[in-house]
Amino acid sequence: MTEYFTIKRIDNSRLVRPMEAARLKDFWQRVAATGAIACCLLVYAWQHFECIQLRYQVQALEGSRVKSAQLNRELNEQYDELHNPARIARYAAQIGLTVSTPGQVTPSDGQNDAVLAQAHAVMQPRP
Numbered sequence: 563m564t565e566y567f568t569i570k571r572i573d574n575s576r577l578v579r580p581m582e583a584a585r586l587k588d589f590w591q592r593v594a595a596t597g598a599i600a601c602c603l604l605v606y607a608w609q610h611f612e613c614i615q616l617r618y619q620v621q622a623l624e625g626s627r628v629k630s631a632q633l634n635r636e637l638n639e640q641y642d643e644l645h646n647p648a649r650i651a652r653y654a655a656q657i658g659l660t661v662s663t664p665g666q667v668t669p670s671d672g673q674n675d676a677v678l679a680q681a682h683a684v685m686q687p688r689p
Contacts, residue, residue, distance in 0.1 A: 643649070654660075
């Protein structure tokens with residue numbers, strides 16, 4: 563005897579198993595609880611990494627502050643050295659500058675205004 567097997571193509575893609583209301587409610591509760599936990603974990607991770615970033619920024623700023631304080635100290639020492647009256651007097655003596663004697667400097671007769679106006683006119687750029 564000869565047997566024949568025939569294959570019937572059945573399309574079950576349109577079949578939907580009905581879900582119970584209690585089971586569907588339980589599913590959405592679990593989804594909501596999982597979503598809330600995931601949100602809490604994401605917020606915690608975000609705050610944690612933001613805190614780490616702020617620590618790096620604070621550390622960089624502290625290093626910058628230390629460098630700035632050192633530079634400020636060096637500049638103040640250099641300023642004090644350059645504005646030392648004894649040093650200025652020594653350089654003045656080297657180039658031949660002396661303290662003026664009384665009567666050596668005389669005020670001019672009011673020609674200062676004209677000379678200044680002429681100097682300002684010369685120094686202004688032409689359009």
